[in-house]
Amino acid sequence: MNIFIPLIVGVLIGYILRIKNRKINLEVPISAALLLLIFFMGIKTGNVKISAGWLLGSSIVFAVLTITGSIGIALLMEGRK
Known part of the structure; x- marks a missing residue:
């Protein structure tokens, strides 16, 4: 259930920004989020025996x-x- 709340909020924000025709560069935040995701997945994988x-x-x-x-x-x- 915790995954759906940020997903729905992100969809709503994206829909609102699309309506207002704003162009936002999301390349840097998405790259940072992906790197953090990979980093934390590596930490979790390293803990598995x-x-x-x-x-x-x-x-x-x-x-x-x-x-x-x-x-x-x-x-x-x-x-x-």
Whole structure:
């Protein structure tokens, strides 16, 4: 619920500014907000305790299966030309 209030306020402010035909440069505040978001996501991710070996192994298996599936679908689609 806490996410919807700023979202609705932002939509209303944007709608009001659109009606008044004001051009506001939002590039700098948006870039700063994104950098802060990425920074805090990194902090939160760093706090999570995981088993690095299991994660590496499952990531490799997932990557190999994804590549194999993509190649298989490409070979199947090549024959349908």
